[in-house]
Amino acid sequence: MTPLDRPTDEQLTLRAQSGETGALGLLLARHQASMRAVALSLLGYGPDAEDALQEAALNALRRIGDVRDPVAVGAWLRAIVRNASRMRLRGTRETPGLEGLDRLLLDDQEPNHPERIVDRHAMRDWIWEAVEELPQQLRLVLMLRHFSGIASYREIAAACEVPVGTVRSRLSQARAKMALALTSTAEQAHDDASVVTEGSRQEAEATLRAWESGGLPREISELWPVESEMVGALGRPGEHVHPVPVMRRYLEDGVRQHLRHVVAGRSIAIWEMDVTHDGALHVCPPNFAWLMFRREGRVERLRVVFPQPLAQERR
Template identity: 35%
Template sequence: MTHLEDLAQRTDRDLLAAHCAGDADAFGELFKRHKDRMWAVAVRTCRDPELAADAVQDGFISAFRRADSFRGDAQVTTWLHRIIVNACLDRLRRVKPTSELPEYELADRRDEHSSTVVRLDVQEALGKIPEAQRLALTLVDMQGMSVAEAAEVLEVAEGTIKSRCARGRAALAELLVDKHGEGYVR
């Protein structure tokens, strides 16, 4: 078995420990495993692919440099989520408000028109709710994290995540009902 094949078999914790011990390839394996998920978190948090790309780069550089700060009381993915979300928030704070036209994704030919409209409407509505609620909903409802994991990533109490999600869902429902009527929200 080659060194890279051995790395592919290791747990995230083992890879982080190997990186801290000087293994030049260990962090590359961690990056390879988690880059897509961290990209998705960044895009949903920043709502701008360019900002998200910069935030993912900043976040992984920060994780690379501060790997020895990992305490081990959470999963490595939770630790990475926190770093990426912080990098996104840093990038968002630095951006000056502009009045750009909203970006819409081109519909996939296989998508039905209605599912594309729903996705765009939800994206638009997410942009109108408070950032704290949007982040909680993104982590719990879109990324599939547990309430406990999301609380750890955002460094707030579990009850705070629950209330932010509840308020965010209610706000989304209200925005969607206002736009489309009662039968729209299922």
């Protein structure tokens, strides 16, 4: 039987569809690892992936009523992230972060007034309350972008008398604050997601300490069984490459990794690293992420995701 303090995905989805914002925040917290994995896989490590995740959180807010199979809401959330990521890969940066919230009509004849649009939304009160919490500059660009006919970057820039780059920056900040406000409404912040993430953080710290000391204690070696495989840029196509010797080689060459952030689910864990390499033989990017796929607690595959150097140029 499911404990009362750990509702199922189906229960949370139904509660979110009835207008309970905290339930949606809890769903996002529970599935954040798999959603982040999708963004990193498609966009690499960097600001584009962060923007895609923020847009996905806000799109989920608008579209939670579209979920027809509440049991499969995790797959639905990943699909939203995938779509947001692909939009960025195609370079369609003019798509609003709330994915066309300003284009929804009550019917084909009625005008596109913000009040009518938001009134359709089960969580309209939360939306306006969250918008009102934004600083004035961020609130202005968000309202123009999503709730007015002045929606293009150039039009907003002219209206606010700022460069287009400033508009993009402010929109990014506004989306981030809105997404953070959404997840912070989760009434049960101590849900299983946070417990799993904290356990993964401890594993990450223990792994880095063990590699620097030259040996893996039993509880960490069990995390990296002989079946573990390094894939992606640091692996070798057609060959089985274990992650431990690869990481040790970079360590011995002078590359040092410092844990910055962890997000984890039951089958996916993401460890984000800052990197220093004073005197190292290899010069690595200043940060990257470990993307790990697990089964029964053990790592099956590790993919190291590096920054996308061209991410900003596509904007």
